[in-house]
Amino acid sequence: MPTTRKQRTREAKMDMTPMIDVTFLLLIFFLCLEFKSLEGKLGSNLPKDAGRSQLPSEPRERLDLRIAVTNAGTRRPDGLQGHRYELDGHTVQYALGPRHVESLAELEAELRRAAAITVPDPVTGTLQKRPLTIHTGSGVCYQDVTEVLDLAHAAEFREIDFALGSRRTR
C-alpha cells in the first residue's frame, strides 16, 4: 500500500478517559445526594375504627396523655421570613392519666414508669404495654405534640395514636 493513501484513511481515536472521569464523578455526587437523610420522623397511628364494622371488639386498657396550653405566648415575627412568626412564652402542661405534669423532664420519667406496666392483651392474652393516646387541647402546637411523641418513643411505647375530637364518618 502506498504511504500517502494510508495517511489519508487513518482516523484519530478519541480519548474517552476525561468523559468517563467526569461522568463517574457526577454519578457518585448525585447518588450521595439521593441517599442523604433529609429529616427525622416520628411514627404514630390514627384510630382504625372509623366507619362501620360488624366485628365484635374487646375493650382495651389505654393510657391517655393530655396536652393543654397554660400560656399561648405572644407572636413575634420571624426576622427572616415576614409572614411567619415565633411564639414567645408559649407553655403547656401535661396529664398522664390522672397525674398532672408541668415539665418535659417529669413527663419523661412518668412515661418511662407507665411503660414498665404491662397488661394482658384481650385477644392473645400476652402481656403488652398499654396503647398511648394523645389528646391535644386548644392552642397546642405541632412542636408540643412532637416533643411528647419523642418521649413516648424514648419510653418504647409501641402503639401511639391520636384522639380526634370530631371524627366524621360517612
Next chain:
Amino acid sequence: MSKKDVREEQTEMDMTPMIDCVFQLIIFFFLVIDLQNQELEPVKLPVARFAVPDQPPEGQRPIVNVLQSGETIYKRKTYLEADEQDYSKLQGLLEYFAKNMTKKFDKAVGKELPDDPLLIRADKWTEMHHIAKIMETCGLTNVQIWRVELAVGEPKAGSPGAAKAAGN
C-alpha cells in the same frame, strides 16, 4: 510531507461528546432534584431527640405540608386554604393517596386498609387543630389511612435517634 512529519502530527481530541454528555447529566439531575423538592415546603421543623432519620421509603409515602396559617400543600399545590371549611379537595387528595397505597387485611376492622404511611410536615408553631383536620379526614370511610409520620428536624450526630438509626 516526509515520514518524520507524519509521526509527529498530533490529533486533537473532539470535546463535543463529552460536553454533550455532561450537560445532559447535569440537566437530568437538576430535574430529579427539583421534582424531589417539590414535595417539601420551607417550614421550620421542631427538633426531636429520639427521632429516626428519614430514609426514602420502599413503598409510596405521600408528603403533606402544613404551614403556620393552616394552608395545606401537596407538591406545591394548595388543597386547603388557611381557615377554609370546605375539605372536599383535601378529602379527594387523601382518597387518591389511599387508592394507590398497598393494602393489607386488618383483622380488627375486618377489611383491607392502606398500609403505607402519610408523612405530615408542619411548622413547629402550626396549631395542632389544622393537623387534626387532616388526621380526621384520614379516618373517612373511603380513605382510612391509619399510619401517620410526623416530620421533625434531622437528629444531630450523637443523639439517641441518630445512634439508633446507625444500629448502635
